[in-house]
Amino acid sequence: MNVELQFGANLLGPTLQEARVGEVVLEGLDAADGVPLRTVCWLADHNPDRFAAALAADPTVADAMQVVTTPHGTQFQVTAAAECPAAELYAAAVGNGGVFLTGTAEQRRWTLRFRFPGRDALSSFRAACEQTGLDVTVQDVHEQDAAANAGRHGISPAQREILVLATEAGYFQVPRESSLADLADELGVSSQAASERLRRGLDSLVDSALLTPE
Incomplete structure (x- = not known):
């Protein structure tokens, strides 16, 4: 089943505010040893240099790189700083069989879509979020x-x-x-x-x- 959830996250928030961008599209999420969370985001904006400069000064970002630029926008890869609640959410989702599909990031809120194996997995994910104090709201659930x-x-x-x-x-x-x-x-x-x-x-x-x- 596919689940849309909202999560209060500050990752990328300072960048979005400084660059005056309402939101970016999240095309990928992953984590690895030594990398708490990494995202690939799409900026539908014609001023990627301003966005890149804001990323460089963003305390929630450990590293960022511009991947590709097209006439329609720019793709960035962003690695979160060590203390990142969004990493805990991602770990809870993956630990319960969740697969990231897509999402958007705003200054203080992320909207994410995951695919879960079933309602039991979703319930376990929500319980894991509650145990770690993550403020997650499930907005929509539908079959895949x-x-x-x-x-x-x-x-x-x-x-x-x-x-x-x-x-x-x-x-x-x-x-x-x-x-x-x-x-x-x-x-x-x-x-x-x-x-x-x-x-x-x-x-x-x-x-x-x-x-x-x-």
């Missing part, structure tokens, strides 16, 4: 069939979510029955993040369905 189907088309659960919402809200109708701001408000993200999710979801869907040889 829809997300698995989305994965076969090369799109993430977050991209599927906005594509479905845009269709149901009449965003693709002529004339449009809803705006990008409407979609962003419904999902609780910035218009910039909504635009990036929608664009990348459409790109992936077209590439998988129309451009990839059978």
